[in-house]
Amino acid sequence: MNSKINLLLNIKPAEAKLVKQLFVVQFFLGVATAFLFTSTLAMFLHAFEVREIPRVYILSAGLLLVANAFYARLEARLPAKRLLQTIILFSTFSILFTWAGVSFLAAEWLPLVLSAWNMVVYMLVGYAFWGMAAIIFNVRESKRLFSVVGAGDIPAKLMGYTAVSVLAPLLGVENLLWFSIAGFVLAYYFLKKLEHQAISGHGHSHSDDPHHSHHHAHGSAHGGGEKSFISRYFQNRLIFAITLFSLAAFTVYSLIDYTLLAEVKSRFTSSPDLATFIGVFFAVGRVLAMLIKLLFSSRVISRLGLTNSLLIAPVVLLAISAFMLIPGESEKTILYTFGVMVLLSEVLKSAVQEPAFFVLFQPLDPHSRLKGHLVSKGYTMPIALLVTGVFLAVYKNFSGGSIAITVVCQILAGLIILWIATVYLIKKEYVRSLVQALRKGYFTGSELFLNDEPVRNLLLEKLESGKAKEVILALGLLERSGYRNLEKRMLPLLQSPSGTIRKYVLSRAVDLRLSQAYPLLEQTLVLYPEDVHKPEFTRALYFLNPEIRPVPDTDRLALKTAALTGLSRRTEAEAQQVVLQQLHGMVQSPVTKEKMAALDVMAQAPGPAFLPLLTRLLQNAQPAVYKKALETAGKIKAVTLLQTVLDVAHARKAPYALQTALVFYGDEAFTANHLPPAQLPPDLKVPVIKAAGKVKGEHSTHFLVQLLELEQVEQDTIIEALWSKNAVLNTAEKDLVEAWFKTKLSQSRQKALYHQCLKRERALPLVAEALLSELKQDLKKMMESLALLHDRVQVNRIMELLAADSPEKVANAIEMLEQLVPKKYFLPLEALLDYRLDPSKQLVPLSEMRNLDVSALVQDILTQNSAGCSSWTRSVTCYGLLQMPSPELAELLAAEPLAAPDALYSETRRFVLSQLTPTAHVVN
Numbered sequence: 001m002n003s004k005i006n007l008l009l010n011i012k013p014a015e016a017k018l019v020k021q022l023f024v025v026q027f028f029l030g031v032a033t034a035f036l037f038t039s040t041l042a043m044f045l046h047a048f049e050v051r052e053i054p055r056v057y058i059l060s061a062g063l064l065l066v067a068n069a070f071y072a073r074l075e076a077r078l079p080a081k082r083l084l085q086t087i088i089l090f091s092t093f094s095i096l097f098t099w100a101g102v103s104f105l106a107a108e109w110l111p112l113v114l115s116a117w118n119m120v121v122y123m124l125v126g127y128a129f130w131g132m133a134a135i136i137f138n139v140r141e142s143k144r145l146f147s148v149v150g151a152g153d154i155p156a157k158l159m160g161y162t163a164v165s166v167l168a169p170l171l172g173v174e175n176l177l178w179f180s181i182a183g184f185v186l187a188y189y190f191l192k193k194l195e196h197q198a199i200s201g202h203g204h205s206h207s208d209d210p211h212h213s214h215h216h217a218h219g220s221a222h223g224g225g226e227k228s229f230i231s232r233y234f235q236n237r238l239i240f241a242i243t244l245f246s247l248a249a250f251t252v253y254s255l256i257d258y259t260l261l262a263e264v265k266s267r268f269t270s271s272p273d274l275a276t277f278i279g280v281f282f283a284v285g286r287v288l289a290m291l292i293k294l295l296f297s298s299r300v301i302s303r304l305g306l307t308n309s310l311l312i313a314p315v316v317l318l319a320i321s322a323f324m325l326i327p328g329e330s331e332k333t334i335l336y337t338f339g340v341m342v343l344l345s346e347v348l349k350s351a352v353q354e355p356a357f358f359v360l361f362q363p364l365d366p367h368s369r370l371k372g373h374l375v376s377k378g379y380t381m382p383i384a385l386l387v388t389g390v391f392l393a394v395y396k397n398f399s400g401g402s403i404a405i406t407v408v409c410q411i412l413a414g415l416i417i418l419w420i421a422t423v424y425l426i427k428k429e430y431v432r433s434l435v436q437a438l439r440k441g442y443f444t445g446s447e448l449f450l451n452d453e454p455v456r457n458l459l460l461e462k463l464e465s466g467k468a469k470e471v472i473l474a475l476g477l478l479e480r481s482g483y484r485n486l487e488k489r490m491l492p493l494l495q496s497p498s499g500t501i502r503k504y505v506l507s508r509a510v511d512l513r514l515s516q517a518y519p520l521l522e523q524t525l526v527l528y529p530e531d532v533h534k535p536e537f538t539r540a541l542y543f544l545n546p547e548i549r550p551v552p553d554t555d556r557l558a559l560k561t562a563a564l565t566g567l568s569r570r571t572e573a574e575a576q577q578v579v580l581q582q583l584h585g586m587v588q589s590p591v592t593k594e595k596m597a598a599l600d601v602m603a604q605a606p607g608p609a610f611l612p613l614l615t616r617l618l619q620n621a622q623p624a625v626y627k628k629a630l631e632t633a634g635k636i637k638a639v640t641l642l643q644t645v646l647d648v649a650h651a652r653k654a655p656y657a658l659q660t661a662l663v664f665y666g667d668e669a670f671t672a673n674h675l676p677p678a679q680l681p682p683d684l685k686v687p688v689i690k691a692a693g694k695v696k697g698e699h700s701t702h703f704l705v706q707l708l709e710l711e712q713v714e715q716d717t718i719i720e721a722l723w724s725k726n727a728v729l730n731t732a733e734k735d736l737v738e739a740w741f742k743t744k745l746s747q748s749r750q751k752a753l754y755h756q757c758l759k760r761e762r763a764l765p766l767v768a769e770a771l772l773s774e775l776k777q778d779l780k781k782m783m784e785s786l787a788l789l790h791d792r793v794q795v796n797r798i799m800e801l802l803a804a805d806s807p808e809k810v811a812n813a814i815e816m817l818e819q820l821v822p823k824k825y826f827l828p829l830e831a832l833l834d835y836r837l838d839p840s841k842q843l844v845p846l847s848e849m850r851n852l853d854v855s856a857l858v859q860d861i862l863t864q865n866s867a868g869c870s871s872w873t874r875s876v877t878c879y880g881l882l883q884m885p886s887p888e889l890a891e892l893l894a895a896e897p898l899a900a901p902d903a904l905y906s907e908t909r910r911f912v913l914s915q916l917t918p919t920a921h922v923v924n
Helices: 002-008 013-047 050-077 080-104 110-136 139-150 153-171 174-193 210-220 229-233 237-267 271-304 312-324 331-359 366-399 405-438 453-462 468-481 486-495 499-511 515-527 534-544 557-568 573-588 592-604 608-618 623-635 639-652 655-665 682-693 698-710 715-724 731-761 765-789 792-802 807-820 823-837 854-862 871-880 887-895 903-915
Strands: none
Touching: 013 080, 013 110, 013 139, 013 153, 013 174, 050 080, 050 110, 050 237, 050 366, 080 110, 080 174, 110 139, 110 366, 139 331, 153 174, 237 312, 237 331, 237 366, 237 405, 312 331, 312 405, 331 405, 405 807, 453 468, 468 486, 468 499, 486 499, 486 515, 499 515, 499 534, 515 534, 534 557, 557 573, 557 592, 573 592, 573 608, 592 608, 592 623, 608 623, 608 639, 623 639, 623 655, 639 655, 639 682, 655 682, 682 698, 682 715, 698 715, 698 731, 715 731, 715 765, 731 765, 731 823, 731 854, 765 792, 765 823, 765 871, 792 807, 807 823, 854 871, 854 887, 871 903, 887 903
């Protein structure tokens, strides 16, 4: 029974106990505030006229500002649980003193003060409770659970409002305060039993909070200690936007409440009658709110999105206000319509707006969440009350009568339009806050003024230090600055004791073609005859020598190769002829190392004269030779040999060498003329696709998109290739990727259903494990496709965080994903992500699972494979038949064609069939 309730309310099993405890605490807090609100309001309306309500608003504003300062001090010193306990005790004793004052003092001003004090108690309890809840849950948990936890307030107030209508005539309105005291005492009792490490720290203060410390360190790091108005008073732009939202909303609700109370006062006179009407009216509202909040609230927020759900209340209220402003409506119709609007405002505020409102702070660090709650409610509520109170008092003074409902609707229409505008501001800042929560840190260095004389002298001094890092950095900076005497200061370092320095100077001398380095090169070879970098010096010697030297006849093949490479980089025809003659001899040599050395020379000195020699080596029978020849053809971008390269790779079964060669070829190799997708041999598709994924350019992207349209088997590999090369797609190409995403989403859900079925039946554990592993891979591929369709940087960052172990990071990542992906894709994708993180969660109701059994899913995987399972999963499923022998499945397996699509499944199938024969049945 409990599992069904948890499933209905979207609660995970591990969260059930904590949610239940919070629900109970919220329930008794709701009972306490309901009795307090009803009794104090009834006493005020009985003792005062409606014209005094603005005084209550103004007094409430002053008391709230004082209470906020008191609460801010407590919040900075106490952990969340102890803070709420302190607020509950404070509220209990304040109500006890209130009862004593009403019972034993006949002061006329007491009901007015009590009405204002009711708002203070309600706000303080709300700050502390929801601040504690915000620390316990992350952003994704908050979206699911805040509406359920907050629903504890609804039956409590329903019970409180209903009881008032019965108890007020019997006990007296003032004695109802004892029920409020009892509610707070019970809330304190159940709160004491609640334990959670996030809220029960001992000796905690925000000065010890790393988030808090980081925040202030971060804040002071910008602007040299100067803070903007927003950062000084609101900490960040999101809290500022939410504060504007709250100010508009509280002003609208305050004006609606005043108009309701004015109408109630004109129709009821005695305290019990007033208490009865208020109790019944708000009880009806709470019944509606409870139904909506429990059954629809979290799902509405999930489906519409967090920020879009904030538009529900203002849009509904604006529509009703506009209806009441239509000319010709009777006074009675307007009055009843306004009553409906008041009821709906209570329902929407409690059921949709408040749960969504509190979730808005979740991307912030814990201290900023508490700060946001205080600023956006604690300081905007008194301002809204003060503005509304002053306006009503001034209006009353000038008009001499009560404000008409039609005038109220005109004012409300203007305020609600501003309210709606703040929602769009929140949406912008909420996304910005999520991005900041996901973004990696970075730093920038200071500029170095290379042309300044002191800086240049310092760099020249570094050349004499003998430290490789300092010398190389100094040479690089001097070269960047255009230092005129660079060669004079750099070339002597060819004889430096440091091999690292010698190698760096040699590379710069070759790149800059400094022929004056030649004498120093000869001296260096004599000075360091056994230098490990001798081949590099030999290559430079033959490249920079003013004359063409003969190639040494040496047994050291590396030196001969270096000499030929140096000569091949020269433009003289004589040098090219010498290299060609030497390469002919090396290619014809029976020694494999000679052929490999010839390929090294060709790779570093491409030229059309070497192509016949390369073609000959491509046809060589030795694997080491033809594989290196494939790579060399790519390195020199021999497009004329591309078809030969494909034929050799296909005939010699050399997919990895082909993949490397195509990466070297680059984007030009993937044009339709050179590499038509439709004519690609099946065994070469995967290496070609992977190579295209490692190449930048439009041709390789278009090649992959064409394959995606034509190919049905390797589509996952194509998507990964497009993602890895950061492909930029046009609209038609995105449509193809989106179609693949839809199919993969459906197949992944089916795999999750299969896994859920096998876990429920406790059957074929190896198959269940294979399905779950494949689901994880599918989710990765789907995220890669979303990166191709949406903001690539943000989706890639989301992928990094989804792979992290931190629940907080994963929750923020999924929340960011919701802002990027259309709802029709996000909701099923979110369900799969949740299932991947917690496979114990039910993906679909049990009623839908009853239509699926183990035999049916095994049959589907082995035959139709509608879930798109991999060869490994199909092979594991085939092997699983040994654990559940079935004549029907065995016949089905035997009836399949002998030519299986891959070797793994084919071999597994043969083995299973041999074991399932009547005479040799074996269960392993």
